[in-house]
Amino acid sequence: KKFVYSFGGGVAEGKADMKALLGGKGANLAEMSMLGIPVPPGFTITTEVCAEYYKNDRHIPEDVIPQIVEGIAKVEALVGKKLGDPADPLLVSVRSGAALSMPGMMNTILNLGLTDESVEGLAAKTNNPRFAYDSYRRFIDMFGSTAMGLEHELFEHALSAMKTERGVKLDTELTADDLKELVIRYKAIYRAHTSPSHDFPQDPKDQLMKAINAVFNSWMGKKAREYRRIEKIEGLLGTAVNVQAMVFGNMGNNSGTGVAFTRDPNTGENVFYGDYLINAQGEDVVAGIRTPEPISRLQEEMPQVYDQLLAIREKLERHYKDMQDIEFTVQEGVLYMLQTRNGKRTGTAAVRIAVEMAREGLIDHQTAVQRVSPDSLNHLLLPRLDPKAKERPVARGIAASPGAAAGKVVFSAEDAVHLHDVHPSDPILLVRKETSPEDVAGMNLARGILTSTGGKASHAAVVARGWGKPCVVGCDALVIDEEAKQASIQGHIVREHDFITIDGTTGDVYIGKVPTVDPEMTGDFATLMEWADEYRTLKVRTNADTPRDARRAREFGAEGIGLCRTEHMFFEDQRIVDMRKMILADTTEARVKALNDLLPHQRADFIGLFEAMDGCPVTIRLLDPPLHEFLPHDDSGQLEVAKQLGIPVEKVRQRVAQLHEQNPMLGFRGCRLPILYPEIGDMQVRAIMEAAIDCAKRGVSVHPEIMIPLIGTVEELKILKERAQALCEQLLSEAGLSIPYLIGTMIEVPRAALTADEVATEAEFFSFGTNDLTQMTLGLSRDDITLFMPTYLEKKIYKIDPFQSIDIAGVGQLIEMGVRKGRQTRPNLKIGICGEHGGDPDSVAFCQSVGMDYVSCSPFRVPLARLAAAQAAL
Numbered sequence: 001k002k003f004v005y006s007f008g009g010g011v012a013e014g015k016a017d018m019k020a021l022l023g024g025k026g027a028n029l030a031e032m033s034m035l036g037i038p039v040p041p042g043f044t045i046t047t048e049v050c051a052e053y054y055k056n057d058r059h060i061p062e063d064v065i066p067q068i069v070e071g072i073a074k075v076e077a078l079v080g081k082k083l084g085d086p087a088d089p090l091l092v093s094v095r096s097g098a099a100l101s102m103p104g105m106m107n108t109i110l111n112l113g114l115t116d117e118s119v120e121g122l123a124a125k126t127n128n129p130r131f132a133y134d135s136y137r138r139f140i141d142m143f144g145s146t147a148m149g150l151e152h153e154l155f156e157h158a159l160s161a162m163k164t165e166r167g168v169k170l171d172t173e174l175t176a177d178d179l180k181e182l183v184i185r186y187k188a189i190y191r192a193h194t195s196p197s198h199d200f201p202q203d204p205k206d207q208l209m210k211a212i213n214a215v216f217n218s219w220m221g222k223k224a225r226e227y228r229r230i231e232k233i234e235g236l237l238g239t240a241v242n243v244q245a246m247v248f249g250n251m252g253n254n255s256g257t258g259v260a261f262t263r264d265p266n267t268g269e270n271v272f273y274g275d276y277l278i279n280a281q282g283e284d285v286v287a288g289i290r291t292p293e294p295i296s297r298l299q300e301e302m303p304q305v306y307d308q309l310l311a312i313r314e315k316l317e318r319h320y321k322d323m324q325d326i327e328f329t330v331q332e333g334v335l336y337m338l339q340t341r342n343g344k345r346t347g348t349a350a351v352r353i354a355v356e357m358a359r360e361g362l363i364d365h366q367t368a369v370q371r372v373s374p375d376s377l378n379h380l381l382l383p384r385l386d387p388k389a390k391e392r393p394v395a396r397g398i399a400a401s402p403g404a405a406a407g408k409v410v411f412s413a414e415d416a417v418h419l420h421d422v423h424p425s426d427p428i429l430l431v432r433k434e435t436s437p438e439d440v441a442g443m444n445l446a447r448g449i450l451t452s453t454g455g456k457a458s459h460a461a462v463v464a465r466g467w468g469k470p471c472v473v474g475c476d477a478l479v480i481d482e483e484a485k486q487a488s489i490q491g492h493i494v495r496e497h498d499f500i501t502i503d504g505t506t507g508d509v510y511i512g513k514v515p516t517v518d519p520e521m522t523g524d525f526a527t528l529m530e531w532a533d534e535y536r537t538l539k540v541r542t543n544a545d546t547p548r549d550a551r552r553a554r555e556f557g558a559e560g561i562g563l564c565r566t567e568h569m570f571f572e573d574q575r576i577v578d579m580r581k582m583i584l585a586d587t588t589e590a591r592v593k594a595l596n597d598l599l600p601h602q603r604a605d606f607i608g609l610f611e612a613m614d615g616c617p618v619t620i621r622l623l624d625p626p627l628h629e630f631l632p633h634d635d636s637g638q639l640e641v642a643k644q645l646g647i648p649v650e651k652v653r654q655r656v657a658q659l660h661e662q663n664p665m666l667g668f669r670g671c672r673l674p675i676l677y678p679e680i681g682d683m684q685v686r687a688i689m690e691a692a693i694d695c696a697k698r699g700v701s702v703h704p705e706i707m708i709p710l711i712g713t714v715e716e717l718k719i720l721k722e723r724a725q726a727l728c729e730q731l732l733s734e735a736g737l738s739i740p741y742l743i744g745t746m747i748e749v750p751r752a753a754l755t756a757d758e759v760a761t762e763a764e765f766f767s768f769g770t771n772d773l774t775q776m777t778l779g780l781s782r783d784d785i786t787l788f789m790p791t792y793l794e795k796k797i798y799k800i801d802p803f804q805s806i807d808i809a810g811v812g813q814l815i816e817m818g819v820r821k822g823r824q825t826r827p828n829l830k831i832g833i834c835g836e837h838g839g840d841p842d843s844v845a846f847c848q849s850v851g852m853d854y855v856s857c858s859p860f861r862v863p864l865a866r867l868a869a870a871q872a873a874l
Ligand code: ADP
Pocket: 040, 092, 093, 094, 095, 096, 103, 104, 105, 106, 108, 110, 244, 245, 246, 247, 248, 249, 257, 281, 282, 283, 327, 328, 329, 338, 339
């Protein structure tokens, strides 16, 4: 069996598509060799050998050895030097490289083959003793620390000590004799710290085998395992080992080493981007010991090398048809390529590169659409901290909802409302221990939200994400004194109306006002979205409750509203007063009166939405949350309500107590409200239809879809639908108009999914409310998982948070069944999804696979959903 693949001299046994077997580095070294790009010759030991190594109790299998010997012989022949030749030694590097890049996680050993004897040969042959000893001391350091597990610091200290003794600052200022002395000290360190103690190995074959073992060992090293866990890298055989002839960037001022990207990885601009260092080796560029020069300087310092690099840049891009991340070394004016791979990039760069490469004819539109990961669009969709800003963060919390926001601090939702009343244009930043539904008015007015407690699924986090509002939660360093209206963060005192800035993408918190920049869908971004739409079959709608959100979503390409949550409309201004009047009413008449006061507001809201969505469907969900969410739970709040409404506080208390629930999620909410109080549903249906009629009369094209939440049995739906339909028909006939409208339901109670065939006898559309459906199917309250969910994810009890990505194995079955059974009864049943999941790429792909008509997500996730839907269709 073949375990070793050679490359070099313009040929190679491997190629780029053999990454699983040769690792990314090995496969691409082979490919570059074949392309005639100058690559030092070498060979790759396969990842299969790594797997065997571990099965074989950490021993390289016997039948691999002869192939390694043969590989070395080929390199020796190509270079014309022999490993261990005392007069003119071949030196090699031993490099790790798995199928997926794990930067810096595994080991690399350079200059292998140097011994006490051959270092003299190298010095004489190159006429450069300084270089020879520098190479040797680096080798001892790397071999000692990676193959033998010695502390790299031991060698670092010896180097610093030497520099201090000689009174110099830079490594490059040490002389050949200094370095020769340093080699002696390094070898002493090696002897002193190896156990069992032994001398630095003087047989290059022995060095090589130990180094190969070390690379295999690093695959299971702590760093590498941790990295794979975090990056969710699974199912790889192991690392390959690349043994490659050394070239030297540390041979003087006509030598050097560098790393570069074929395009700017931050902006995507088509410019050569990178750094290099003269007279340096290996990781010196990234290690930050000396400040590297920008690649453009190379044009002046080594014009021929620069031109050659430009040609290779072009060649690599034409060949790989993607932006490359490259490593190179120049030895005495001769250029060698040491690595190439597809470069990591920001979302902004990903979009620009995909679109420009399509325009340049490197890739087609379909490839461009597939090239950009939907999540990376987040980068383009958020107000971001101005990249030119210089401020430093003072604390870091949990990044709960991305984007940056700067604003004046308020410590309560009321204060937010107050500040907004007085200074409507002031940016507000709401800072609280935690938030609750009573805070939504203030939250809505805030540019950003910062809490000292809570996790990614806390109220603040979920609401903020839904609105695309930057949010940082669980910022332990933040200590709030609500009474005194001030807070302290890491010793900084923040008073009410002081500015702070949060970055919900990173979780960073800044004192003061850091400038931000707003997102727009223009240029390459807009182009890529148009291309995506050519392939997409799923429609994309948005979850929006205000005309502003609706308009924004349309700018991002939303084709309708999939979920308007009417309860959000009842918290503002006078409305909450009328709402409370309604809830506290003793009689149906009193309730109807309060509802009548709410009607014009609600109607106006819907008019705004219909206008913003002219020509598109608008799904409006009837009141969903339990009524007690609209009443204050504390004494002072209840007193205030009593005063406002002119009723005894006792009465408020009584009602709150009466409405109190052990499990509000499973209580008196959703369709259960209008079953008991039909007048609530009547008011909302009337508001919807009257708004539709008003708009239709003015030529607005309206498509209302009335959605009844939390249906568990078809009987519930039947009762409510009949009533709603009768009212709609009455209003339409009074107006003498006919407007197409639908009455449908959310599928969010598992029983509704199980009996979808029955539910569909009444429902004219289904919208899967996957938040509740997940809660009820998994028996997990979304608001109460913060304590154990991290552990659950860590132990892989759930692979992903089921509230972020649909639990396909469980909840997915209910959805699949719901779609199938629903369409059994009503073949043209319109079906969509309106949970948080509508903006999650994997969930979108799932929705496509079960045959939904649309997904609906928050405005800022609309472009993600469009791209994810296109990719799901391809
Ligand atoms: P990583 O995977 O961590 O990037 P590499 O195997 O790429 O590790 O090695 C790190 C660096 O060592 C390379 O960027 C290159 O500068 C240097 N290097 C590796 N092999 C050679 C070689 N044969 N000749 C010269 N330098 C080398």
